[in-house]
Amino acid sequence: MPSIIKASGQREQFKQSKLRKSLHRSGATSVQAEEIVTVISQGLREGENTSDIYNRAFHLLRKNRNEIPAARYSLKQAIRELGPTGFPFEKFVGKIFEASGYDVKVGQIMKGTCVSHEMDVxxxxxxxxxxxxxxxxxxxxxxxxxxxxxxxxxxxxxxxNNVPKEKRRGYRCMIVTNTRFSVDACKYADCVGNIKLIGWRFPKDNGLEHMIESLGLHPITVLNILSREEKLKFFEKGLVVCQDIDKAPHKLDSLGLSKNKINTVIEQAKELCRLKV
Amino acid sequence: MPSIIKASGQREQFKQSKLRKSLHRSGATSVQAEEIVTVISQGLREGENTSDIYNRAFHLLRKNRNEIPAARYSLKQAIRELGPTGFPFEKFVGKIFEASGYDVKVGQIMKGTCVSHEMDVxxxxxxxxxxxxxxxxxxxxxxxxxxxxxxxxxxxxxxxNNVPKEKRRGYRCMIVTNTRFSVDACKYADCVGNIKLIGWRFPKDNGLEHMIESLGLHPITVLNILSREEKLKFFEKGLVVCQDIDKAPHKLDSLGLSKNKINTVIEQAKELCRLKV
Structure with a gap:
């Protein structure tokens, strides 16, 4: 197998097993996954980028009319679309905690003994x-x-230091990201012990993607039927995750979409919200 | 007086006294400073940038053939020219400590109990x-x-934590910058007590500009007779501060400058190295 180039710039051998696992995770059946792995492997060129290869696999899934698995497959990209120009990531992280039963404040000022700190969530x-x-x-x-x-x-x-001693035990500290942590970041957090790190597939099997999927909190950017402009309109209406659409489908009426498109959006959103891993 | 716009984007009233002080600091005589303050004040437009105004003052100083004060006047800009494309700032900071009698290592890896850290100096x-x-x-x-x-x-x-207890007392921690610290950065460092901050005119009368001037460590970027390209050639030869030229003027022979220009550079450099405040 030829070697390919990862997002980090590192080279590695292309591994069919990795692609297969990734396709399974996205909800493709074994037969579908096997077909796609075969097509991709045959067309592979030396030095190709991982993202190009995975995009090709994603398009094959769509071509097979597996809209739902395809949407889930692109979850990582969908989170990236929440970025600076869309819906701030900290609000999305807030939604994860809300869905887990927490009262949440975003952009809260917390007093320390030396200075005040703005906490994202x-x-x-x-x-x-x-x-x-x-x-x-x-x-x-x-x-x-x-x-x-x-x-x-x-x-x-x-x-x-600014909290009465008897109340300190309830405090937790966490860093959540849509990407990965460096080796030293993990080593340091592990060593000091009281900082929890949540990243993309980190910890393994319990990372951000797992939280999103187990809570059914897929951002609406995962709906590949919508254009970039339409997604921004959804954000403006406060429709950020698929559950928001499921709860208030009437909000879609004022967005200027065709009846047909609205129905497909609601269908896809419902399907995705129900998908729990 | 019209209001002007500072580098931070904030508006403030233009103050003749500030410009006058700044001109004095750069070595202009009282008569020269007064002349320039008058010319600048008359030409001032509402909403102008501080940097444009100060550049104009600097050009007037040059026009008056006060090459040396003009060079000192632009020290802040000269430090900025050490930036990413020129000579790294950490090496320059290293030179300050060397000139103060320290043994210096730049980019040193220091072991901690959790991870290793790269220290600039x-x-x-x-x-x-x-x-x-x-x-x-x-x-x-x-x-x-x-x-x-x-x-x-x-x-x-x-x-x-990785140093034997009896040796910890000798350790100091310092942050040096060519700009300023935020209010919270100062408050925090002051509160925890063991982090010393050195910035531009911070602490007042003992900041980076004071260290540079009292040690005669003006970077060669202060020599306004040199073009950007010529300055980069100087860096390549290891000629970073005026003292380097004073110590090894023969190094200038291989830089492709005219005899006349070399003489002026040496003269300016000697003059600047001798200027101690």
Missing amino acids: VAVKGKEIVLVEAKFRNRSGDDIGVRVPLYMRSRFEDIL | VAVKGKEIVLVEAKFRNRSGDDIGVRVPLYMRSRFEDIL
């Missing part, structure tokens, strides 16, 4: 208070480096 | 070990925010 459930730094990255090769847990640690300490 | 004199983070900024309105002292604190702690 503060999530409260009973005596548990989770302080979250949400790090959005546009490019998939961009790791979150060790400086983020380093400054989070000092910030957490400064805030905790 | 490590300066050692006897039992004193100074760990320096050098933050270069290209734009003058760019403050150094609170995250820098926050991550420096955790990093310093991680490194100290």
Whole structure:
């Protein structure tokens, strides 16, 4: 098999098993996955980019009229579409906590003993208070480096020092990203012990993509029937995740879409919200 | 007086006293400063940028053939010219410590208990070990925010934890920048106590510009007789501060400058190196 180039710029051998697993994860049947793996492997050129290869696989899934698995397959790209020009990532992270039963505040100022800190997300459930730094990255090769847990640690300490001792036990500190953490970031967070890291497939089998899928919190950017402009209109109406559409389908009437398109959107959204892994 | 716009984007009233002080600091006589302040004040337009106004003042100084004060006047700009495309700022900061009698290493890896950290500058004199983070900024309105002292604190702690207790007392932690620190960065560093901040005119009367002037460590980018290309050639030859030229004037022979220009460069450099405030 030829070697291919990952988003990080590193070369690696193309592995059929990786692509197969990824297709399964997206809901493709074994037969569909096998067909696509065969087609992709035959057309593979030395030094191709991972993203090109995976996009090709994604188009094959769509061609097979598997709109739903195709939509799920592109979840990572859909999260990226929430980026700076769309809906801020911290609000989306807030929605994850809300769906898990927390009271959530976004962009909250927290007093420390030295200075005040703006926390992206503060999530409260009973005596548990989770302080979250949400790090959005546009490019998939961009790791979150060790400086983020380093400054989070000092910030957490400064805030905790301002909390009565008996209440400190409920405080948690977390960094959530749509990309990966550098080796040193993981090593440092692991070593100091009180900073939890959530990234793309990190921790393995319990990362951001798992939270989104298990809560049915797919962002509406996953609906590939919608154009970029239409997605921005949805954001403006407060329709951010598929569940929002499921809860208030009437909000779609004022968006200027055809009756037919509205029906397809609602159908796709319902289907995706029900998909729990 | 009309209001003008600072590098940070904030508006403020134009103050003759500020410009006058700044001209004096650059070595202009009282008569010269007064003349320039008058000309500038008369030509002032509402909403002009501080940098345009100060550039005009600087050109007037040059026009008056005060080459040396003009060169000193542009020290801040000269430091900016050390930036990413020229000579790295951390090496220049290293030179400041060297000139103050320290043994200096740039880009040194320091082991912590959790991870290893790359320190921009490590300066050692006897039992004193100074760990320096050098933050270069290209734009003058760019403050150094609170995250820098926050991550420096955790990093310093991680490194100290790896040092035998009896040796920890000699360790210092410092952040040096060519710009300013945000209010919160100063507040935080002041509050935790063991991080020293050095910036442009910070601390007042003992900032980076003072260190440079008192040590006579003006970078060669201050020599306004040289073009950008010529300055880069100087860097390649290891000629970074005026003192380098003063110590090894023969190095100028291979740079393709005219005899006349070489003489002027040496003259300007000698003059500047001698200027101690």
